[in-house]
Amino acid sequence: MTGIVTEPVGESGRYRVGVDVGGTKIEAVLVDGGTAIRASHRVPARRGGDNVVEDVVGLVRTVAGESVDRLAGVGIGTPGQVDSTAGTVSHVVNLDIDTLALGPEVSARLGGVPVRVENDVNAAALGAAQLVPGAKGTGAVVMVNFGTGLAAGIIVDGVLQHGFSGAAGEIGHIPLDPNRFDCPCGQRGCLETVCSGASVQRLWPVDGPAMPDLIAQAHAGRADAVRVLGIVSHAMGDALQIVAQTVDPRVIIIGGGMAKTGEPLIEVMSEELYRRERECPFLQGLHVADRLRLAPMDQPIGALGAALVI
Template identity: 65%
Template sequence: MGNDTSRRPLIGIDVGGTKIEAVLLDESGAVAGTLRIPARRGADLVVDDVCAIARDVAGDRLADVTRVGIGTPGQVDSATGRIANVVNLDVTELELGALVSQRLGVPVHVDNDVNAAAVGAAAVVLGEDLDGTVVFLNFGTGLAAGILIDGVLQHGSSGAAGEIGHVPVDPNRFPCPCGQAGCLETVCSGASVARLWPTDDGVPPMPDLIARARAGEQAAGRVLGIVVHAIVDTLQIAAQSVDPKTIILGGGMAKTGEPLVEVIVDELRTREAACPFLKGLDLASRLRLAPFDLPTAAIGAALA
């Protein structure tokens, strides 16, 4: 993001349901520091913790910091910095941007966590080459997409752009907490896969599911079929809506890595065999995995 260089250093903070992570980006855009603390519940503590981690990650450079970016779950009004209904943190309504800005004396931008992760993943995967459209699919606890055009986040008219997890197209018609049935999120989010394929504590379900399906376990094959069908539906809906040059797979489920890409590509090839139009799009060639060795959501919060 070369045009931003003059405005650094920047602080990025990723507020999650269980942890808060912060990065300091120096003038060259390099990560100059990272910190992680456990998240505490309640509006006052969220503000305290965000301010504390910002001060700590900046150290004696706080006075030079030109902007603090925050990514958070829940409903986010990125124009005002107000957040609402962050269930995991017991926050009903909070003027997060204004309060943090007041205390730190630095301008603050707040965006939703998936959008921040999208910006961070795109910056890390693509570097300065951000021309064109990029879709970031977040297969996290929930399912949502972040859309960037020429490096700029697309929020839509009400902030709901990319809320693809609640498109109700899955034939299994599982009920969704949103009130509909058959939402993509009920089948191919991290929480849904954990429900459809329960594993022992600490064993991530997706790699286990793929390994067992490959070993010929029938039940695993059936569940994997349901999950991958929905993942590829998600991918096609996003890709055929905005025709991105790059589709980045992110969120906890994407930590499965290459085995996940392989099952997705297999399903795409099956569909392409029946559809020359889809074959022509060659969506497989546009797929990239989000990097997991860097705090991409916090980096994205700084850059968003």
């Protein structure tokens, strides 16, 4: 569904808008009192803080129609360093944003509608948990986001976990990889340097998505592809094992751009986990591979999750 909501937003303010800010597009959805999406719209992302604020406000007005002032609130999922309490975001390199009071500025332009800003991976985790079978309910669920970077969104009993400093789930900057590649964060050997979407593209440079081609070439027996896939899958196994042994979620959702690879990606991850299980009875009992689920890549999980942070 695209465009303006086809029924008025009730006086009770049960509708919410979720906005997913990405490096190439910004998408908004109107969500009713449950989790049903009643309208959606997207625009290409423009660089610069003023443009981002303008686009977010425009999208909210598009999907909410004439009833913006009766919204329960607006949630925004964005990359970068997010201070949800203040509603600010910093260091969004892809959009040329150093520091931006995104929440306060959007709220002011919408006449004071409550706005909450959340990390994009956390927002996507909330959205995916609504749509992936077995992910709703009590207990822990984690989405591991293999996107431009690597991070995890952790949900316990339906509540996002941020930690003391907001760094909960930042598994991409755990320096475990033996290749010891330099990481922009200042460390060497971060998992993100070998199993994020950007790093796989660097390790296996091809036109188009790298992971599907890497898997296909490795399965065809190409020696350099087998070597690179071994590096990538080992780091993926580390990431999944960290999540399984620290949070012990009943479901591990695989998201991010690399999830578009589909079942072949799950197969690669599972093979790595099974290999580890053969050497470790402790891991055999965890059945980590059985917990893996693909995020629904045809759904606006980031925008849906952003609406749910309100």
